[in-house]
Amino acid sequence: xxxxxxxxxxxxxxxxxxxxxxxxxxxxxDWDTDPAAGALRHRxxxxxxxxxxxxxxxxxxVPHWQQPIINQxxxxxxxxxxxxxxxxxxxxxxxxxxxGNWGGLQLSPTVQATRSNYTGVHRGAQVPYxxxxxxxxxxxxVADLRLSEHGSWFLAKRNRNMVVEAGPAGPAVAAxxxxxxxxxxxxxxxRLLAVDDLVNxxxxxxxxxxxxxxxxxxPAVHRTEEILGWITGARSRxxxxxxxxxxxxxxxxxxxxxxxxxxxxxxxxxxVRVEAAGREVGGWDxxxxxxxxxxxxxxxxxRIDGVxxxxxxxxAEAGAPxxxxxxxxxxxxxxxxxxxxxxxxxxxxxxxxxxxxxxxRFDTVLSDEGGRFHHSRSxxxxxxxxxxxxxxxxPDYRWVTPGQLRxxxxxxxxxxxxxxxxxxxxxxxx
Numbered sequence: 001x002x003x004x005x006x007x008x009x010x011x012x013x014x015x016x017x018x019x020x021x022x023x024x025x026x027x028x029x030d031w032d033t034d035p036a037a038g039a040l041r042h043r044x045x046x047x048x049x050x051x052x053x054x055x056x057x058x059x060x061x062v063p064h065w066q067q068p069i070i071n072q073x074x075x076x077x078x079x080x081x082x083x084x085x086x087x088x089x090x091x092x093x094x095x096x097x098x099x100g101n102w103g104g105l106q107l108s109p110t111v112q113a114t115r116s117n118y119t120g121v122h123r124g125a126q127v128p129y130x131x132x133x134x135x136x137x138x139x140x141x142v143a144d145l146r147l148s149e150h151g152s153w154f155l156a157k158r159n160r161n162m163v164v165e166a167g168p169a170g171p172a173v174a175a176x177x178x179x180x181x182x183x184x185x186x187x188x189x190x191r192l193l194a195v196d197d198l199v200n201x202x203x204x205x206x207x208x209x210x211x212x213x214x215x216x217x218x219p220a221v222h223r224t225e226e227i228l229g230w231i232t233g234a235r236s237r238x239x240x241x242x243x244x245x246x247x248x249x250x251x252x253x254x255x256x257x258x259x260x261x262x263x264x265x266x267x268x269x270x271x272v273r274v275e276a277a278g279r280e281v282g283g284w285d286x287x288x289x290x291x292x293x294x295x296x297x298x299x300x301x302x303r304i305d306g307v308x309x310x311x312x313x314x315x316a317e318a319g320a321p322x323x324x325x326x327x328x329x330x331x332x333x334x335x336x337x338x339x340x341x342x343x344x345x346x347x348x349x350x351x352x353x354x355x356x357x358x359x360x361r362f363d364t365v366l367s368d369e370g371g372r373f374h375h376s377r378s379x380x381x382x383x384x385x386x387x388x389x390x391x392x393x394x395p396d397y398r399w400v401t402p403g404q405l406r407x408x409x410x411x412x413x414x415x416x417x418x419x420x421x422x423x424x425x426x427x428x429x430x
Contacts, residue, residue: 016278024257038245061344098370151317235323
């Protein structure tokens with residue numbers, strides 16, 4: 001870990017923290033938890049709800065299923081404030097505790113807030129540095145993209161990902177960051193990605209939105225227009241989804257204060273009671289999604305005529321707002337496939353998990369979003385193929401360059417959260 005960061009984490013942990021105690025869903029204060037209501041909803045009508053969803057995807061290995069999903073119909077703000085010190089670009093990072101974080105504090109963007117939070121629905125303290133983003137002049141905006149959230153567990157959720165250069169108050173911001181905030185160079189921040197569960201998912205998403213560095217040394221295998229056509233074709237064949245009562249989902253059971261799948265796999269919907277210090281409010285109750293196992297996210301990486309390419313798939317997820325998006329080579333939780341047909345098992349999983357140690361360029365367990373997911377983690381891997389070896393081909397996959405992924409990020413909602421997370425790791429590994 002970079003010098004000074006462990007001491008900073010230890011010091012901040014004494015005054016900024018959350019503690020989440022699991023409680024029955026029926027015991028959540030300020031939430032309507034009557035199963036007959038068909039959903040878990042906050043009595044204010046704001047924040048989010050947990051609802052039921054039915055999904056139909058003709059031609060998919062699993063053509064239909066039902067599941068709980070989080071409905072949060074508002075756009076959150078994820079923002080990195082940047083400045084240069086002695087010519088070196090830095091980002092203003094906060095150590096933020098979320099109730100579902102593995103390990104408590106994680107390195108978060110300057111601003112990480114839902115619209116309900118930063119408009120004061122919770123009647124708590126104001127979000128620090130919010131004005132740097134909502135009031136930013138156009139010449140200070142480096143990136144401003146409205147991108148999808150975790151499509152398996154959020155219904156059509158998007159976040160505004162922003163990178164903004166410090167404005168007129170920049171010198172004062174740089175001189176005295178607020179408690180819990182610190183300037184880190186982008187190089188240092190990327191090195192910290194190699195530390196398990198330290199750099200949070202939202203920071204990784206915003207890092208992926210930064211403009212690319214050096215130009216790639218040659219052409220891509222597929223033109224960007226071809227990739228866009230591939231996505232459009234898949235979206236035109238996309239399936240259907242329908243909202244369902246939460247207590248009537250096939251294969252799911254509301255019992256013992258939680259909602260779980262009959263197989264004991266996938267995830268649970270649990271209740272938590274949160275105590276907090278250094279947050280906008282000092283405590284609250286909420287439901288959360290708690291996955292049963294650790295996921296795998298992986299890129300296969302190769303160099304084609306000297307140009308780095310990664311293998312991506314088009315993946316349809318239950319809650320993706322615009323249809324299938326570009327996903328990593330492997331995006332799965334292996335244990336969830338034990339009961340599914342062989343055709344449903346992820347392609348290339350064996351190649352990733354069986355890779356020789358000298359082919360593994362990155363291998364770190366990183367946390368998913370901790371505000372709605374409880375102890376959700378995924379092993380992030382980048383495995384490089386021998387350029388002389390035969391490249392795997394698959395009709396639902398394409399080789400693309402990292403530069404193309406960044407280009408597509410700026411063209412629309414084409415690149416999913418997990419791919420953005422791995423793209424940030426790729427910058428750190430290569």
